[in-house]
Structure formats: C-alpha cells, structure tokens
Amino acid sequence: MNKTVNPNELKPADDVGPLYAARKKVYPQSVSGTFRRIKWGLMAFCLGVYYFLPFVRWNRGLGAPSQAVLIDLPNSRFYFFFIELWPQEVYYFTGLLIVAAVALFLMNSIGGRIWCGYLCPQTVWTDLFYAVERLIEGDRRERMKKDKSSDPMKLERISEIVLKHSIWLMIAWWTGGAWVLYFNDAPTLVKELVTFQGPMLAYIWIGILTATTYLLAGFMREQVCTYMCPWPRIQAALTDEWALNVTYRYDRGEKRTSVKKAAELRALGQQVGDCVDCYQCVAVCPTGIDIRNGPQMECIQCGLCIDACDNVMTKIGRPKRLIGYDNDINIHRRQAGKAPIYRIVRPRTVVYSAIIAAVGGFMIYTLATRSLLDVNVLHDRNPVAVKLSDGSIRNAYTVRLLNKSGYDRVIAIDVEGPVNPTMHVVGIDSVTPDRPIIVIPRDATSELRLLVTAPAENNPEKSIPVRFHVMDIGLGVAASATDNFVAP
Amino acid sequence: MTDHSSDIDSVSGKSTTGHEWDGIKELNTPLPRWWVITFYLTIVWSIGYWIVYPAWPLIQSNTTGLFGYSSRADVAVELANLEKIRGDKMAALGTASLADIQKDPALLALARAKGKTVFGDNCAPCHGTGATGSKGYPNLNDDEWLWGGSLDQIMQTIQFGVRSGHAKTHEGQMLAFGKDGVLKGDEIVTAANYVRSLSGLSTRNGYDAAKGQKIFAENCAACHGDAGKGNQEMGAPDLTDKIWLYGSDEASLIETIGQGRAGVMPAWEGRLDPATIKAMAVYVHSLGGGK
Numbered sequence: 001m002n003k004t005v006n007p008n009e010l011k012p013a014d015d016v017g018p019l020y021a022a023r024k025k026v027y028p029q030s031v032s033g034t035f036r037r038i039k040w041g042l043m044a045f046c047l048g049v050y051y052f053l054p055f056v057r058w059n060r061g062l063g064a065p066s067q068a069v070l071i072d073l074p075n076s077r078f079y080f081f082f083i084e085l086w087p088q089e090v091y092y093f094t095g096l097l098i099v100a101a102v103a104l105f106l107m108n109s110i111g112g113r114i115w116c117g118y119l120c121p122q123t124v125w126t127d128l129f130y131a132v133e134r135l136i137e138g139d140r141r142e143r144m145k146k147d148k149s150s151d152p153m154k155l156e157r158i159s160e161i162v163l164k165h166s167i168w169l170m171i172a173w174w175t176g177g178a179w180v181l182y183f184n185d186a187p188t189l190v191k192e193l194v195t196f197q198g199p200m201l202a203y204i205w206i207g208i209l210t211a212t213t214y215l216l217a218g219f220m221r222e223q224v225c226t227y228m229c230p231w232p233r234i235q236a237a238l239t240d241e242w243a244l245n246v247t248y249r250y251d252r253g254e255k256r257t258s259v260k261k262a263a264e265l266r267a268l269g270q271q272v273g274d275c276v277d278c279y280q281c282v283a284v285c286p287t288g289i290d291i292r293n294g295p296q297m298e299c300i301q302c303g304l305c306i307d308a309c310d311n312v313m314t315k316i317g318r319p320k321r322l323i324g325y326d327n328d329i330n331i332h333r334r335q336a337g338k339a340p341i342y343r344i345v346r347p348r349t350v351v352y353s354a355i356i357a358a359v360g361g362f363m364i365y366t367l368a369t370r371s372l373l374d375v376n377v378l379h380d381r382n383p384v385a386v387k388l389s390d391g392s393i394r395n396a397y398t399v400r401l402l403n404k405s406g407y408d409r410v411i412a413i414d415v416e417g418p419v420n421p422t423m424h425v426v427g428i429d430s431v432t433p434d435r436p437i438i439v440i441p442r443d444a445t446s447e448l449r450l451l452v453t454a455p456a457e458n459n460p461e462k463s464i465p466v467r468f469h470v471m472d473i474g475l476g477v478a479a480s481a482t483d484n485f486v487a488p
Numbered sequence: 489m490t491d492h493s494s495d496i497d498s499v500s501g502k503s504t505t506g507h508e509w510d511g512i513k514e515l516n517t518p519l520p521r522w523w524v525i526t527f528y529l530t531i532v533w534s535i536g537y538w539i540v541y542p543a544w545p546l547i548q549s550n551t552t553g554l555f556g557y558s559s560r561a562d563v564a565v566e567l568a569n570l571e572k573i574r575g576d577k578m579a580a581l582g583t584a585s586l587a588d589i590q591k592d593p594a595l596l597a598l599a600r601a602k603g604k605t606v607f608g609d610n611c612a613p614c615h616g617t618g619a620t621g622s623k624g625y626p627n628l629n630d631d632e633w634l635w636g637g638s639l640d641q642i643m644q645t646i647q648f649g650v651r652s653g654h655a656k657t658h659e660g661q662m663l664a665f666g667k668d669g670v671l672k673g674d675e676i677v678t679a680a681n682y683v684r685s686l687s688g689l690s691t692r693n694g695y696d697a698a699k700g701q702k703i704f705a706e707n708c709a710a711c712h713g714d715a716g717k718g719n720q721e722m723g724a725p726d727l728t729d730k731i732w733l734y735g736s737d738e739a740s741l742i743e744t745i746g747q748g749r750a751g752v753m754p755a756w757e758g759r760l761d762p763a764t765i766k767a768m769a770v771y772v773h774s775l776g777g778g779k
Contacts, residue, residue: 382618386629386776389729394629396776426774427596447597451776 025147026222026288028130029140029280033307042118043127051174054181058082061406064443071183077443083367084443086404095363099356106352108235110344111325112245116231117302122224123286125175125217129168130286136164140283168218169210176209222287225300232297242343246301247326248281248292251335259316274318281305281323291323373409374402375470377481385488387456394453395485401448401470403440409472411438417466418454418485425450437473452485462487578602582763586639589770596770603771606764610756619775624734624751629775632731634723637779641720643769649755650723657755660722665707666746679703680741686716686728689736 058068058081065072070079078085085092107114116123137143137160146157180202181189192198193206216224225232239245253275257265262272275292282290284304289296291305309323330340380396388394403409413436415421425436426449440446452466466485471478495504497515504513518524537543542558544551552558571578577598581589589595608617614625621627626634635645635658648656665671671679681691682700691697705714711724718726725733733751734744756765772778 380618382616383620383627383629386620386627387730388630388777389632389726389731391730394776396629424776426776427590427593449600449774 023223024288026286027140027143027147028286028288028304029283029308030134031280031284031304031307031311033310035303035307039118039127039302039304043124046119046121046124047128051178054178054186060084064406065185067185069182070185073183084404086402089370092363092367095359098359099363102352102355102359104231105238106349106356108238109240109243109346109348109352112239112243113232113235113299113301116225116235116300117246120300122216122229123300123302125171125213126221126286128171129217129221132167132171133164136160136167165218168214172210172213172217173206175213176206179209180205222298222300225287226298236297240348241327241329242346242348244325244327244342245295246291246299246303246306246323247295247328247331248275248323249321249326249331249334250292251331253292253322274313274322276312276316278312280308280312284308371477371479372403372405373411373470373472373477373479374404375468375479375481376400376402377468377483379483379486383488385486387488388453391457392453392455393459393485393487394451395466397450397452397468397483399448399450399468399481401438401440401446403442403444403446405442407442409440409442410474411440411470412436412473413438413450414469414471415452415466416469418452418464419458421452421454421466421485423450423452454485456487459485459487578763581767582761586643586766586769589766590639590773596774599767599770600774602764602767603769603774606760606768607771610760611768614753619772624749626733627731628772629777630731631777631779632726632729633720633777633779634725634733636720637773637777639769639773639778642772642778643766645753646765646769646772647755647757650753651750652752652755654755654757658723660711660724662724662744662749664746664748666742667748670707671703671745675703676742676745677738679708679745680738683708683716683727683741683745684736684738687730687736692738 053069054067056068057066058079059066060079065077065079067079068081070077072079076087104115133143137146146160177193184202189198189202193202220228250273252273254273255271256273256275256277259276262274262276265272281292282288282305284307285291286302286304287298287300289298291299303325306321306323306325310320313320313322326340330342333340376399378398378400380398384395386394386396399413401411413423413425415423423434423436425438428436428438428448436450438446438448450468464485465482467480467482469478469480495506495513496502497504497513500515503516505516507514538551539554540557541553542550543553581595581599581602584592584595589599607615607619611619615621615628616625619628626632631637633641635641635650645658648654648658650658651661663670665679666673666676677692678696678700681695682697682704685691685697685700704712704716708716711722712718712727713724716727718724725731732740734740734749756768760768
C-alpha cells in the first residue's frame with residue numbers, strides 16, 4: 001500500500017470495521033511422514049519425562065529425600081539428582097535461564113522456531129489433544145461436517161463429545177497431578193491423593209493446572225501462540241537471512257496449476273510450477289495458515305505441511321520438499337541457476353554457542369567447586385560495642401554456620417584481628433575456651449551468638465577488621481567471613 | 489420516564505432528550521442496560537451485608553448481624569490459636585530450670601527469641617532496645633551487676649524488682665549524705681575525689697587523700713566495702729571499675745553523694761507469666777554480661 005490515498009476518496013467501508021477478528025476454528029488433518037514421526041517421538045519423550053520423572057529415585061542417604069528431582073519448599077531445598085541447592089544459591093537458576101534463552105536464540109538462528117514446533121508444552125499438549133479429537137470425532141472433514149451440522153444431536157454425537165472432553169480432562173488432570181509431584185515425595189503423595197488425604201494445596205494446584213491445560217490445549221490452542229506468546233514477535237527480530245525456516249519454495253512451485261494442465265504445459269516445453277494447489281499444506285496446519293504466503297508470525301514451524309506436501313509430490317511423481325527447511329537466499333540462488341548454500345556456522349551461531357559454553361562452563365565450574373561449608377557474620381547493631389568493668393571492649397556477632405553436606409560437621413571457630421581477643425559462644429561451654437567447638441547437623445544451619453572481647457589498651461583503633469575462620473576439624477575444610485571490631 | 493422515541497435527531501438518527509439550547513438538541517444516550525442492572529444489583533447485594541454483618545448503630549450497641557461476626561472475637565480466636573501452636577514449647581520453657589534451658593540449644597534459642605520480644609515490649613523504655621541503658625538505667629550488656637549477674641540473680645531481679653514495693657524486692661539505697669546533713673559540702677567534694685581515685689581517675693588540686701579515706705571508711709565502706717569493691721547483697725556498686733551508672737565526673741559524684749540515688753525497677757511477677765520472665769532472664773543473661 002505505497003499508493004497515497006486522498007482521505008476524501010475513502011469509502012466508509014475502508015476504515016470502518018472491528019479491530020477484533022473472530023477466530024476461525026482450525027481442523028488440522030492427520031498426516032504422516034518424517035516430521036510427524038519426529039513430533040510423535042518428541043511428544044512421547046517430553047510427556048514421558050514430565051509425567052514419570054518425579055518417580056525416579058536417587059539415594060542421598062538416611063534422612064534425606066530419595067526423589068531425584070524435588071522442589072522441597074517447606075525446607076527450602078532443591079534437589080536434582082546429585083545436586084542440592086539452597087535458597088541462597090538460586091543464582092544457578094539465573095544461569096540456567098540465560099543458557100535456556102540463548103539456546104532458544106541458537107535454535108532460532110539455525111532452524112527457525114524449533115522450540116515452537118516441536119518442544120513447547122503448548123504445542124505438545126495441543127498436538128495430543130488434537131490426536132484425541134481425531135481419534136474420537138474423525139479426521140478434518142468429518143469434524144467440520146459434525147460441527148456445521150444443524151440437525152438435533154443424536155446420542156452417538158453426544159457420547160462422542162462427552163468422551164472427548166472426558167479424555168481431555170483426564171489428560172489435563174494427570175498434567176496437574178504430575179506437577180504437584182515435583183514438590184512432594186511422589187509415591188507418598190500419590191497414596192495420599194487417591195485416599196483423599198493429600199494437602200489441600202495439592203488439590204488446588206491440580207485443579208488450577210487441570211483447568212489451564214484443558215483450556216489452553218482444548219480450546220485456545222493456536223491463539224496462545226498467535227496472541228498470548230511474546231516469542232513469535234521476539235524471534236522475528238532475532239532471525240536472519242541464513243536461518244532455515246519452513247518455507248514454500250516458490251521458485252519451484254509457481255505457477256500453480258492442476259496436475260493434468262501441468263503435464264500438458266510441460267509437454268509443450270513451458271515453465272510450470274510443481275504446486276498443484278491441492279491445499280493439503282493448509283489442511284494439516286495446526287494454526288490454519290497457508291505456508292505458501294511466505295513466513296508468517298502465526299507459523300509455529302511444526303513441519304507438518306512438509307509431510308503433507310511430500311506425500312502429494314510423491315504421488316504425482318515430482319521431487320519432494322517443495323515445502324522444506326530453506327531460506328530466501330537459496331530460493332534466489334536457485335532462481336539464478338546457482339547451487340544452494342547452507343551456512344550453519346556464522347558469527348551469530350558462533351556467538352550464541354560461545355555464550356552457552358561460557359555461562360554453562362562457569363555454572364559447572366562454580367557448582368563443582370562450591371563450598372559445602374559456609375559462614376555468615378552479622379555484627380550487633382545495638383549496641384555495637386560494650387565496655388566492660390575492667391575497661392576491655394566486647395563486640396557481639398551473630399554467626400551463621402551453614403553445613404550443606406550430608407553429614408554432621410565438627411567446627412572450630414577462630415578469630416583474627418584485634419590483639420589478645422577472647423571468644424565466647426553464648427550457651428556453649430567449650431573445653432577449649434578460646435577456640436569454641438560446635439557441631440552442625442547435616443544439611444542445616446546453626447546460628448550462634450559470639451562474643452569477642454579484647455583489651456582496649458592494645459587495640460587503640462576505632463574499628464579493626466576482624467576475620468572469623470571456621471574449620472571442619474575432621475576434614476580440614478575451612479571457610480571464613482570478615483567484619484569489624486568496633487570500640488565504643 | 490418520558491418517551492423520547494418521537495423526537496429523532498435528523499443528522500445522527502438518534503432520539504433526543506427533547507432539551508434544546510439555541511437550536512442544539514441533546515442526544516439521548518442512556519447508560520447501558522447492563523450497567524444499570526449491575527448498579528441495582530449491587531444495591532440489593534448491600535442489603536445482604538446489613539443482615540449478615542454488624543451494621544446499624546443502636547443506642548447502646550449495634551446490630552450484631554446474622555452470624556454474630558466480630559473482628560474482636562476473631563482476634564481472640566487467633567490469639568488462642570497462637571497459644572495452641574506455642575503450647576508445648578512454652579510449656580517446656582515453663583517447666584525447665586534455668587540451667588536446663590541454658591544447656592538445651594533449642595530451648596535456649598526459643599527463650600532468647602521470646603525474651604527479645606518481651607524485652608522490647610517491657611524493658612526497652614528504660615534500658616533501651618539494645619539493653620544499653622543510659623544514666624541511671626544500667627547497661628545489661630556489660631559485666632557489672634548491681635544485684636548479681638548469674639541467671640538466678642537476674643531472674644530474681646526481674647521477678648521482684650528493685651525498690652519496687654514488692655514484698656521480696658531488692659532494697660537498699662544510696663543515702664543522701666548532703667541533703668540529710670551527714671556530710672558537709674567540702675567533705676562531699678573530698679569523698680567524691682576519693683571515689684574517683686579508687687578507679688584511677690584524676691583528682692582535683694589540693695585534695696586530701698587521707699581525709700578522703702577517713703570519710704569513706706566512716707560513711708561509705710559499710711555498703712561499698714573497705715576497698716570500694718561494692719556489695720551485691722545491697723546493690724552497692726563496685727567503685728573501682730570502669731562502669732558508672734550515674735557518671736564518674738566530679739559533679740555527678742557530688743550529686744550522687746549529696747542527694748543519694750534510689751532508682752526503681754518494677755517487679756514483673758504477676759504482670760508476666762513465669763515462663764516469660766524466665767525467657768527474659770535467659771535473654772538478658774545471653775546479652776553477654778551474664779556470669
């Protein structure tokens with residue numbers, strides 16, 4: 001619309017009309033082929049992991065949860081196989097999110113919306129719900145006919161609808177059920193849930209996720225991708241001309257005509273396209289678009305149109321992949337009679353890979369070398385210092401010892417800083433008065449009130465840096481924290 | 489309502505209200521039906537509140553509502569629930585001896601947490617939120633104790649107070665040697681300087697140490713001891729150390745000797761339950777000065 005229009009020439013029909021576009025219900029047709037098989041496989045894998053992972057056991061020793069993946073909210077611990085994270089280590093999730101985001105960018109610059117088409121939960125569950133629908137109500141044409149029919153419903157049709165929604169709800173319910181298992185010991189919770197003794201919160205969350213799954217996969221479907229999800233907009237800004245996307249090769253497809261006419265024209269030596277306008281690519285599309293209109297925001301790039309088109313091409317004896325993973329550069333190259341080139345290694349993918357490797361490597365390094373013994377020190381604020389009757393100065397500290405390991409630790413505390421300090425831990429009569437010995441239970445923290453006293457005459461400064469060394473006297477592992485020793 | 493349908497505005501094709509100003513007519517644009525219905529429904533709904541909840545003021549009280557709801561009763565229930573939750577632990581605190589609390593890390597932590605809260609509510613006005621005290625109000629963090637710094641002694645002081653009027657209270661006071669005419673003005677100055685010399689503080693020029701010692705031995709040693717080391721039985725402070733409740737400068741000491749001192753600490757027995765007092769004693773002891 002580069003032509004300028006005189007506003008006076010506009011007819012009312014040109015600018016009047018709702019911004020709201022009513023949804024056209026999509027009836028994807030069943031299809032078989034390479035990409036459909038990949039999608040079935042990935043669906044089975046993703047759902048399998050999601051539904052059964054909570055039941056995988058992992059031995060962490062006595063008293064520790066034996067679930068491989070567990071988010072233990074009451075005790076604020078996260079367990080992932082051999083990893084156990086405390087709340088203050090939540091930054092590992094930040095790293096994980098950065099890796100996930102950049103991995104998404106990398107996928108996008110290599111093969112377009114791989115995430116959307118194959119891995120996104122919205123796609124996986126919608127695909128599953130469509131499969132159920134197809135199984136019960138029949139394929140595209142039957143479903144369209146049944147929906148259009150204005151005849152009063154017969155028992156058969158009613159039972160179909162009831163059956164479909166029941167299965168949908170069961171899948172949705174299982175989805176919600178699996179979710180809560182990640183937050184509790186799965187076998188125990190399953191037992192409690194089926195005997196109606198589970199915690200109310202579990203039932204509420206199952207209810208919420210049942211509702212969202214049923215709604216998002218059963219009814220909203222492609223609208224989630226088109227209207228709710230930000231990723232289509234973001235990925236449009238991230239893509240480049242080398243990225244492979246599900247593409248209609250118009251260099252090969254145009255002009256479209258029927259099989260018969262095409263044969264006639266070819267016999268006459270004229271240029272004709274391979275596309276026979278059979279609309280199979282449109283029929284199988286789960287978002288209801290025509291891929292031949294070029295790359296579109298609605299397209300989740302699931303590859304089902306590739307399968308549909310390949311099947312037709314095989315039947316009419318033309319080469320496959322009239323629709324395939326391709327890009328404009330190659331279309332133009334082929335039009336110009338050159339061989340296509342595919343460039344997966346380019347600055348963009350190299351940078352993305354480097355970021356993933358750097359962040360991932362850093363995370364693994366920090367995770368592998370993190371200390372399982374830690375100490376935090378907080379100086380008393382009120383009073384900051386106390387003068388004792390003999391004139392010496394005492395400072396009090398709240399010392400928190402963290403034992404992240406699976407065994408009890410015996411800890412000795414040393415203080416370094418003021419001259420001739422003495423140390424006392426409130427509530428503990430240590431056999432070594434100047435070097436308190438404390439036992440911290442496994443996977444726990446101990447908060448101590450620690451008093452450091454030093455004679456004023458040897459410590460004339462107003463504030464002396466003080467360092468607390470804690471050492472596991474059994475294993476020799478040490479940690480330390482710094483604060484200040486203050487005079488009144 | 490008047491029927492507006494008869495008067496149609498020729499330009500917009502809508503009905504008008506019939507009001508006209510200088511040939512301009514007001515279009516009739518009523519509120520949407522759904523809006524009006526919702527509005528009336530909210531009025532109807534509000535009647536429900538009158539019935540269910542306390543609503544109308546009466547002369548003596550107010551209507552109580554169908555279920556007798558009261559936010560005060562809610563608070564009472566919440567408090568009762570809180571007591572129930574705390575029940576076992578607080579009971580353990582009540583029965584355990586002070587020494588046992590000191591030995592059990594869990595009980596110690598509970599007592600310190602409880603004690604800290606109670607201290608903030610009851611003791612902080614005089615002793616300060618950090619228990620640092622101020623002039624006339626002892627600092628509870630240090631190791632100087634007028635009435636003893638062991639757990640039992642601290643507990644006793646909190647229970648019965650100091651000069652509180654309670655039958656078991658700590659008694660004993662610093663007499664007003666000047667006001668009561670026991671010592672003359674220059675004798676008070678000499679005594680004040682002698683007291684300063686006990687803890688190594690400077691004395692004024694021309695001060696007679698022998699006279700000071702004599703005054704001290706005759707008037708002060710009965711409570712503070714011959715060496716000025718104090719006596720916790722009578723709440724007499726140690727005059728040889730570095731801690732001064734009312735100040736160590738000469739003027740403060742002259743005032744103390746001349747006017748006397750008799751600070752009061754209320755008795756907490758009866759105001760707070762035994763478990764709470766115990767928790768407070770443990771907390772004060774754990775501040776660092778406890779013996």
